[in-house]
Amino acid sequence: MSSSIDQLISKDYEHGFITDVETDTIPPGLDEDVIRVISGKKNEPAFMLEWRLKAYRRWLSMKEPRWPNVKYAPIDYQALSYYSAPKSVKQLQSLDEVDPELIRTYEKLGIPLLEQKRLSGVAVDAIFDSVSVGTTMREELSKVGVIFCSLGEALREHPELVEKYLGSVVPYSDNFFAALNSAVFSDGSFVYIPKGVRCPMDLSTYFRINAADTGQFERTLIVADEGSYVSYLEGCTAPKRSTNQLHAAVVELVALKGATIKYSTVQNWYAGDAEGVGGIYNFVTKRGKAAENAKISWTQVETGSAITWKYPSVILQGDNSVGEFYSVAVVNNHQQADTGTKMIHIGRNTKSNIVSKGISAGQGQNSYRGQVKVLAKAENARNYTQCDSMLVGNRCGAHTFPYIEVGNNTATVEHEASTSKIGEDQIFYLKQRGLSAEQAVSMIVSGFCKEVFKELPMEFALEAQQLLGITLEGSVG
């Protein structure tokens, strides 16, 4: 890059503080007893323990995937602790009983849990290390029959729903990390929207990893019954630590006939320092199943994590179902991302739309990996894919690995990809109009990502824009 680019100093990761709370952490290591302990701590029904053990036995026979375009030192699964919870979390009657230290943590993160300070119109489930510390707005939601609680609670209060849908989209045998998650998952959010209900507010989960040397394995299950609608937001942060931490989550979306699920993520896990030390390994399996006339829309802004490996997917099972994927993935310093989507067209007249924007800076490596598969019976399937990459600096990389598999001749599948550097002439033009180099880059990047940002709920869109600016700081000047 030219003389003008390459001088700003990276702004610190502002969510990098550590909360000092007493925790109940089980010793590192993983075997069947550990799984029994986790299940026991959560008073789970018997079917759950059985399921976990099946998953664990399956996991033992699986190999860690090596095909993603990322490099990392081998993970010692026996050195991790699989359960960590703040001691103060017990069965709470109301959020007022939550440890003030935790409340302060979430306030510092900009997520007020107390009702009087809550974000208007958003219900939040706050997950701290392995457990849910509180869920807001539950009363309003229960008036319309929406169930929004931690998965642990759902297992106790609505076991029939959990048993029916858990693993129905991502079976425990799906892949290495999903199997691990199925065996040891600690908590997560559960959402059920009844028939014909339009969820009156956005639902949101805020994940926070705090403890050191633990893995976080949460599991989210969202079931939207016939004709319902829900918009769901997910945010994540973690303290700065010099060791890598594993985050292997599973998200399952079930959209029944005519339902719509909109799932938005702003992923801002700690990405490691400028030398690539520390940071979260974010190995996540996200998948939705869309029945007839249903729609599932994934929007993600991936700015954090040392390594991101995730492919939010949609199985378009019912006729006329729709799948969407909008993604902005930014890598800077030594971050690596291998992300994209899978759209599996099974039903007739199914449609999918993929817009992926990758930005690589510093020595970051960004890969788009996506699959569009049209099965033989998917008459009139339609897909449009656009994936653009922008390179900022000359030591980064951008890669595209699309898989297009079409088995029906009435399908129309289009794929477009481009890679180019951030325009020196555009920067020059904006600087000449009085903007600083940094503002210019930020403006160009926002323009580049506009199509994705416009899919985000408003509060998130603002946060995402800011995050993007922070992530890219130091890469240009």
Added chain:
Amino acid sequence: MTTGYQESFARFSAHQAAAAPAHVSELRRKGIERFAALGFPTTRNEDWHFTSVSPIAEHDFTMLVEASGDVRKTHIEQYLFCPNDWYALVFVNGRFAPELSTIAELPAGVTVMPLAKAYVDAPELVSRIGTQVDAETQAFSALNSAFMLDGSVVHIEKDVELTRPIHLVYVTDPHAAKGMTHPRNLIVSDANSRATVIESYVSVGSATYFTNAVTEVSVAQGATLHHYKIQRESARAFHVGTIQVEQARDSHYFSFSFATGAQLSRTNVYTLLAGEGCGATLNGLYMLDDAQHGDHQTLIVHREPNCYSRELYKGVLDAQSHGVFNGKVYVHPEAQKTDGKQTNKVLLLSERAQIDAKPQLEIFADDVKCTHGATVGQLDQVSLFYMKSRGVGNELARRLLTYAFAADVIETLEQPSVRDELEAITLARFNVAELPAGELAGAETVGA
């Protein structure tokens, strides 16, 4: 699975017809060693994900060492394009057939000879064999190296401009049933030379056999090479072919792959842009029918700055054929100012036809402009409607549009006789010339 090949190799290397210089024997030995270690690729191998070679692995093919076959000029005339005008080197069942070849009047500075002859007559050229192709990790290239026997050696010396194309023709006839051939070609274009080389793989009769060809190409500074590969093997044949190219500064390489034959075919075209300012164009057309499986794999490696690459592949798939396209553009960190464009378009004519496409970009330099596009679909309904509204019947409109789709990429060929011939083949394939009577009548009525 590979033991049969190892036994076959032992018999082959002991055969008197296999006598070759030490360099070649060494390549053969290493080849069989690597093949034994690698085995046939499985679909777990990312590069073979969509193509299972088990039909090849399950067959027990015999290596065709001695000259065999009964092919006369009349049998192959239709494949020779301009039999009187071009230089042609014809091989029957893997061995050179001098009576069918026309290489008598080569101009000065041009060498064209069968590989088996080059072992004795052109040791310097032979010593360049094996320097480019990756026989270490690619099983089929290793297998070809092991059974390297005959093939073509083409050398265009510095500043020579060859106006007449060189045609390398590999014919297989029913005598080769259950046999395998491993043609090995070397094309060397010296600085500032210009030439057109065409490789044809054709068949007389409809035997089951296995062709596994490897062509190594080097294009020196400022040279231009047009290199076409025309694969029209028998409908029962298996064909695997690898072309490995290395380009020096300011060179231009134009490749065209035309594939309509074989029950299972795989064509690899790999080029390394190893000098500044060079350009590569890789185009191709594959038209498959019945239960054919056709796989194209291309790789363009940009190693130096200021190079461009263009790629246009089109596929027309009918019946229950299965097409695969895997195109990769790799840009090294030093290769700034790279300009790459890749397009892959596929037309599915039947309900059961299937395509798997994987256009990939791997980019490590920032000052680049790289794009790729891929589309899969049917004929454009709007175009179809337009033609029908002008009085062209449905069936004819479909055929014309299908032909137009395919002809678009054939038109990029510079060599007029090849272009015309391939257009004629395509035209015949979609029966555009044989206008159904009703269709024309309809057109006239509306026109009047």
